[in-house]
Amino acid sequence: MKIGVLFGGRSGEHEVSLASATTVMDALAQAGYQTVPIGISPEGRWLTSGDPLARLTSGEDPPAASRDGATQPTGITPFVPLDERMPAVDVIFPVLHGPFGEDGTVQGLLEMAGLPYVGDGVLASAVGMDKITSKTIFGAEGIPQVKYRALIRREWLQRPREILDEIERDFVYPLFAKPANLGSSVGVSKVRNRQELAEALELACAYDRRVLVEAGVEGAREIEVSVLGNDEPIASIPGEIVPGNEFYDYEAKYQDGRSQLLIPAVLEAEQAAAVCSLALQAFRALDCAGLARVDFLLGQDGTLYLNELNTMPGFTRHSMYPKLWEASGIPLPELVRRLVELALERHADRQRNRISRGCSENRTRMETERTDSHGAVLSLSKG
Ligand SMILES: Nc1ncnc2c1ncn2[C@@H]1O[C@H](COP(=O)(O)OP(=O)(O)O)[C@@H](O)[C@H]1O
Numbered sequence: 001m002k003i004g005v006l007f008g009g010r011s012g013e014h015e016v017s018l019a020s021a022t023t024v025m026d027a028l029a030q031a032g033y034q035t036v037p038i039g040i041s042p043e044g045r046w047l048t049s050g051d052p053l054a055r056l057t058s059g060e061d062p063p064a065a066s067r068d069g070a071t072q073p074t075g076i077t078p079f080v081p082l083d084e085r086m087p088a089v090d091v092i093f094p095v096l097h098g099p100f101g102e103d104g105t106v107q108g109l110l111e112m113a114g115l116p117y118v119g120d121g122v123l124a125s126a127v128g129m130d131k132i133t134s135k136t137i138f139g140a141e142g143i144p145q146v147k148y149r150a151l152i153r154r155e156w157l158q159r160p161r162e163i164l165d166e167i168e169r170d171f172v173y174p175l176f177a178k179p180a181n182l183g184s185s186v187g188v189s190k191v192r193n194r195q196e197l198a199e200a201l202e203l204a205c206a207y208d209r210r211v212l213v214e215a216g217v218e219g220a221r222e223i224e225v226s227v228l229g230n231d232e233p234i235a236s237i238p239g240e241i242v243p244g245n246e247f248y249d250y251e252a253k254y255q256d257g258r259s260q261l262l263i264p265a266v267l268e269a270e271q272a273a274a275v276c277s278l279a280l281q282a283f284r285a286l287d288c289a290g291l292a293r294v295d296f297l298l299g300q301d302g303t304l305y306l307n308e309l310n311t312m313p314g315f316t317r318h319s320m321y322p323k324l325w326e327a328s329g330i331p332l333p334e335l336v337r338r339l340v341e342l343a344l345e346r347h348a349d350r351q352r353n354r355i356s357r358g359c360s361e362n363r364t365r366m367e368t369e370r371t372d373s374h375g376a377v378l379s380l381s382k383g
């Protein structure tokens with residue numbers, strides 16, 4: 001089976017994606033798959049010839065994304081995916097983090113092309129990327145979260161003083177300000193006073209038109225769980241991140257040796273069970289597929305808060321997602337094999353959906369081959 005591995009991409013997590021893709025491709029090869037590397041440059045150019053990973057890693061073609069620029073300036077993007085120049089593949093493994101990859105955009109493209117792909121679909125990817133919408137859904141499910149307030153950039157620009165007043169009335173410092181759609185802690189700040197809050201909102205608003213302010217959990221422990229599956233997901237044992245900085249910011253995430261991963265997290269059995277059960281609940285709430293890493297904050301008083309759900313978590317050899325599975329009895333090659341199987345399963349499941357109501361009543365329940373649906377559309381237009 002040929003697996004097309006998509007990596008790079010137009011987000012600030014371009015380099016992380018290259019590192020993740022290296023690990024994923026090695027593991028796929030070990031699992032016996034043929035891999036077809038497909039790179040996306042920071043400008044959005046698709047590279048399918050030569051050695052796309054080497055070309056992007058060397059930055060030779062074209063220049064790499066600036067580290068803190070979350071999204072490259074738009075403009076005209078040379079966009080030639082999925083045409084006859086695309087190599088033939090059976091499944092796509094999109095190893096893309098952040099906007100234009102983890103947010104449902106690439107997933108939509110793959111749906112349009114009718115290709116099976118690893119991981120979450122359009123809805124789960126888009127919602128998982130959006131910290132405000134995902135909080136709304138988790139809240140509706142009764143999943144515990146920190147107190148927060150969502151804000152639109154326009155509101156902030158129009159009445160900053162009132163907004164600062166309102167936040168100071170409703171919250172106590174420390175607070176966190178973050179853009180709704182981003183990752184790798186880009187644009188995330190911890191603030192202790194009004195001045196810092198104003199600066200943090202200004203910064204978050206530079207990255208997104210929607211931002212949020214959250215109550216900070218002092219001395220929080222960061223607990224993460226890996227989830228794997230489609231309709232019957234399973235959870236790994238929980239792990240813990242001990243950030244090298246005051247919080248798990250960009251440097252703490254990506255500078256070697258700054259942060260520590262504790263696997264398993266040292267938790268009471270009851271607490272570990274609660275974390276896993278909430279992780280599965282969150283996975284189902286967003287209708288996730290394939291994989292997700294669910295991150296929690298554990299307060300000093302033992303209160304557990306869901307922080308966020310990542311639909312394409314870091315996948316390097318040192319990343320929490322694969323390491324938690326390894327410690328739970330699923331080594332990397334087996335993990336990617338399962339992900340490919342889950343992609344095929346989800347694709348087949350989608351194909352079973354009836355597309356139009358014109359299908360004959362006598363047809364077997366799930367029979368909606370391409371020809372059938374065309375036939376159905378025809379009969380509808382006639383009727
Ligand atoms: N409400 C909060 N209380 C305490 N720490 C927080 C809070 N929100 C975020 N953090 C810290 O900031 C980090 C990054 O925030 P997060 O929401 O996970 O953004 P990202 O999607 O960029 O990872 C977290 O891992 C944690 O260290």
Ligand SMILES: [Mg+2]
Pocket residue numbers: 185295308
């Ligand atoms: Mg995070």
